[in-house]
Amino acid sequence: MKTLPLLAIWILVALACSSVQAASPSPREQVQPLVDATERAANAHDTDAYMALFQKSPNLVFAIDGRIVRGWEALHAQQLIWWKNGKSDVVYAATAAPEFDTLASDTVLVTQPLSSRRTGTDGKPSIGTFVVTSVWKHLPEGWRIVYAHESWARPAG
Numbered sequence: 001m002k003t004l005p006l007l008a009i010w011i012l013v014a015l016a017c018s019s020v021q022a023a024s025p026s027p028r029e030q031v032q033p034l035v036d037a038t039e040r041a042a043n044a045h046d047t048d049a050y051m052a053l054f055q056k057s058p059n060l061v062f063a064i065d066g067r068i069v070r071g072w073e074a075l076h077a078q079q080l081i082w083w084k085n086g087k088s089d090v091v092y093a094a095t096a097a098p099e100f101d102t103l104a105s106d107t108v109l110v111t112q113p114l115s116s117r118r119t120g121t122d123g124k125p126s127i128g129t130f131v132v133t134s135v136w137k138h139l140p141e142g143w144r145i146v147y148a149h150e151s152w153a154r155p156a157g
Contacts, residue, residue, distance in 0.1 A: 090118035
């Protein structure tokens, strides 16, 4: 007789645990708002807000234009240059929805097709298209980019 109530309690506990697990957001759902925050920070040319989403480590890797920027400090300094200490007029826009690939429960690969529009050095509008691929890792401080790569489309010719 005591076995039946004990079995019922175990079943209820198992059901409660499975519903809690089902209710927790997926890695993609956790990373999506952060990806959106990178776009907002980029369009505000806010280097500090943008870089807050990167792993603050010398192990951070950012590949762009055939070169590799290593470490958070180096990328932060370079980002200030790229955005002219917040005075850049570049505007970024998604050209398609980002793609999310959950590699593990703590690792998400994000691929973002983007465009940019800015004033070129000749004073004329400069329009570009590029793709950013980033690896997001869940660290003790939260989800952070640990590796990113930008590839730009170059005009034919």
